[in-house]
Amino acid sequence: MAKKIRVLMAKPGLDGHDRGAKVVARALRDAGMEVIYTGLRQSPEDIVEAAIQEDVDAIGLSSLSGAHMALFPEVVKVLKKRGAGDILVVAGGIIPDDDIPKLKKAGIKAVFGPGTPLADIVAFFRSSAK
Amino acid sequence: MKIVEQVLKGDKRAAGKLISMIEDDDAGATEALAAIYPHTGKAHVVGFTGPPGVGKSSLINRLIREFRVRDRKVGVVAVDPTSPFTGGAVLGDRIRMSDTGTDPGVFIRSMATRGHSGGLALATFDAVKVLDALGIDLIFVETVGAGQSEIDIASRAHTTVVVQMPQSGDAVQALKAGILEIGDIYVVNKTDLGGADSMASNLDFMLEERQGWRPPVVQTSALEGKGIKELADAINKHYRYLKGGGGWRRRESDRARKELYESMKRLLAEAYSDETEGVAFEEVVGAIVVRKTDPRSAAKTLLRDLKLPK
Ligand SMILES: Nc1nc2c(ncn2[C@@H]2O[C@H](COP(=O)(O)OP(=O)(O)OP(=O)(O)O)[C@@H](O)[C@H]2O)c(=O)[nH]1
Numbered sequence A: 001m002a003k004k005i006r007v008l009m010a011k012p013g014l015d016g017h018d019r020g021a022k023v024v025a026r027a028l029r030d031a032g033m034e035v036i037y038t039g040l041r042q043s044p045e046d047i048v049e050a051a052i053q054e055d056v057d058a059i060g061l062s063s064l065s066g067a068h069m070a071l072f073p074e075v076v077k078v079l080k081k082r083g084a085g086d087i088l089v090v091a092g093g094i095i096p097d098d099d100i101p102k103l104k105k106a107g108i109k110a111v112f113g114p115g116t117p118l119a120d121i122v123a124f125f126r127s128s129a130k
Numbered sequence B: 001m002k003i004v005e006q007v008l009k010g011d012k013r014a015a016g017k018l019i020s021m022i023e024d025d026d027a028g029a030t031e032a033l034a035a036i037y038p039h040t041g042k043a044h045v046v047g048f049t050g051p052p053g054v055g056k057s058s059l060i061n062r063l064i065r066e067f068r069v070r071d072r073k074v075g076v077v078a079v080d081p082t083s084p085f086t087g088g089a090v091l092g093d094r095i096r097m098s099d100t101g102t103d104p105g106v107f108i109r110s111m112a113t114r115g116h117s118g119g120l121a122l123a124t125f126d127a128v129k130v131l132d133a134l135g136i137d138l139i140f141v142e143t144v145g146a147g148q149s150e151i152d153i154a155s156r157a158h159t160t161v162v163v164q165m166p167q168s169g170d171a172v173q174a175l176k177a178g179i180l181e182i183g184d185i186y187v188v189n190k191t192d193l194g195g196a197d198s199m200a201s202n203l204d205f206m207l208e209e210r211q212g213w214r215p216p217v218v219q220t221s222a223l224e225g226k227g228i229k230e231l232a233d234a235i236n237k238h239y240r241y242l243k244g245g246g247g248w249r250r251r252e253s254d255r256a257r258k259e260l261y262e263s264m265k266r267l268l269a270e271a272y273s274d275e276t277e278g279v280a281f282e283e284v285v286g287a288i289v290v291r292k293t294d295p296r297s298a299a300k301t302l303l304r305d306l307k308l309p310k
């Protein structure tokens, strides 16, 4: 059996509902990947713990609440601390342009804004997640 | 193997990776499984089955906390179906099991069926072994109650918990065939919705003692956290019953028998998916079509000359 790409979809912070993340999850599934949802209201530590247990290739973080600058870089930091720095972190949701370079500098591999074509997102996961 | 040593030391990252190796049928998986096998057999394996949305994940979430208070290490393997069209899956059980966060005594793994029929993945019970070797005491296996899966889970777990929700009397009469024979514990969840009492007594009336164990019916509300202690006690009681009366050994034999058959089937399938063997196989198929031989005799000949993969 070929290696399957596994992606953890997480929504740190207190976002209620997030259709964007759901649409992306379905697109990844339709591309043959396994998408795992974490629970709601997860801290960066919780997300990393889940990523390790699920042995995912990538974590997709989505935020609508503007908490991304505080939370997303922390996920990258905790991953490294737990010896799982090889797990890719990408971000989606509503993120101001000014924040994108800062997030990338903090180790977020890609940032997908609301207008990103699904095919681009799928292609990114395919090529980056070994 | 290094990864096996790490798992035996309790390394969660290694355990996560080893489960993936098994799922992907990676080259090292067979050797690793052989190496951990002597370190398994301690954990109590509890299967959960029941219709979609009945509250299995929510109940397991509550039970994790209850058993953590009782100082047991808890693992979960939660299985969801793979899409037959795309090979992908969305695995959502974890959404309801997020109360435990970073508790070092908990390990939850979501798993897609990857084309295996019967609501379980081929790798499900190998993942259970990895968790067992990791030092987990109690392992819950969640499967969607569809088709063959109840029977499958019941023949592999030590204890099978069948979860239902309140229904009218007639619906209880119409419970899926076989469901009354496979459970060691029955749960009527969502008692907060009402109608649970009559559902529970109807169920209780229909259940019979098997080999000295009468399956209890436990009423719970995973939403309100009610009946969770009683369910945990019932699970422990069944464990003591199995250990005390020889039932443990019997279930282990059932499981070993099943896994041995499955391993043999798998080896045979692999032998014939091998390219050169495939050619020989196709030649025989042709011979059967033109009536030079018949399927049963040809099978005998093929098996006699079989070269197993290394
Ligand atoms: N009212 C009520 N709702 C509940 C209870 N337990 C679970 N639920 C709800 O029922 C829905 C399904 O719960 P899950 O725990 O995901 O059920 P499941 O059996 O694991 O579902 P699948 O994995 O999809 O088969 C969720 O919306 C839960 O919040 C309960 O005791 N009472």
Ligand SMILES: [Mg+2]
Pocket (backbone or CB within 6 Å): B056, B057, B058, B092, B093, B142
């Ligand atoms: Mg579930």
